[in-house]
Amino acid sequence: MTAEPGSIGGLVLGNEDRVYQQVLASFPLCDMTEEDLRQNPQFCKLLTCLAHHVDKTGLTTSLKTELETFVLFFFHQSEQKLLSQRRIWLQSESLHRALQEMIQEHRVRKHHAAVPPDENMFYETMEKCLLVAKCARKLDPSNTTKKDQPSILGLTPQDVMELMPSENNIQKMKQMLPGVLEKHLKKKCFSLLSYYQPEWENESESLKRCKLSHLSAQLDEDKKKVEALKESSREKKVLLQRQTQLYLSEMTKCVQLLQSFILDNRLTIQADLDKKKLDYFEGKCELVMQKIKAEMVAIKLETYTTDSISTHKEIRKNLESELRACQAEKQSVESKLSSFEILGKEFEALAEEYGKLREEIEVKKWALKEFTNYNS
Missing domain, CATH: 1.20.5 (Single alpha-helices involved in coiled-coils or other helix-helix interfaces)
Incomplete structure (x- = not known):
């Protein structure tokens, strides 16, 4: 099948550039150029038809829908499995931390006051069991550790398990543990409730239990409010930044306008201002010169009094007489020297x-x- 003159695969030549661009955009993974499409108009027409049935990755609409459904189903299953594993881990971790807190509180009580022997034996047995279990888990070559990892001091989990307390003490500890743990968790929950709402601290235990059952939902609601406030705060922060930038830009424009206004006015009044400054400095200079002259006259008046002037006149007269005597002596010496020069070598x-x-x-x-x- 050949294309008619003036058309390419049923496409008008006037729109061929736009069609080529649409075809290349529909198949970005294909290594093609517009020149390839110009040389193969029927192939271009085929790609144009395929563009209505496949996406940019080459998948059909039905296959893409099935793939998306499968991915969503797999993701949902993975998420549910992850949540289940996370819930199990959180339960065990919360229980372990609660037991550690109980042991720590027992140590504090034992330090400040005497503790009954049964209670002391209970906590010592529980602490020893936790420690031995932790060491055994560290020494266990399970899938979570390296197979070729050398054992610590050549010990095995069985060696550590031998350090467990007696079976009788363990059974007593297990019988007492639920009640003690429940009491500890109840105290902790009531402390959390009192911290969250201090006005509920003096309420009865039954009322506290009732309010404690609704605490989780209330915390979730408060958490959502906090997240909403954070989002609102972020939006307001962005808005504030934009307004600040706009304000700074407007201030910059105002400063530039003010600078241009000042410059224009300065150029017009600069000559008059310079003349006034010159007159001012000339007057100031004249005033300073007059003050200097007045100070010089005052110094002369203080220095040369009537007595000092007469004394200076007398000194001047003596100096002038000595000068005349020296000049006469100089003349006589010069005459003698001239007479000596006549005598020769x-x-x-x-x-x-x-x-x-x-x-x-x-x-x-x-x-x-x-x-x-x-x-x-």
């Missing part, structure tokens, strides 16, 4: 020799003085 040699002789005379005078001081 021979006079210079004589002057040097004369200087050396003066130095030797000074040295000998000093030595003679030291020698005279030493002799005296």
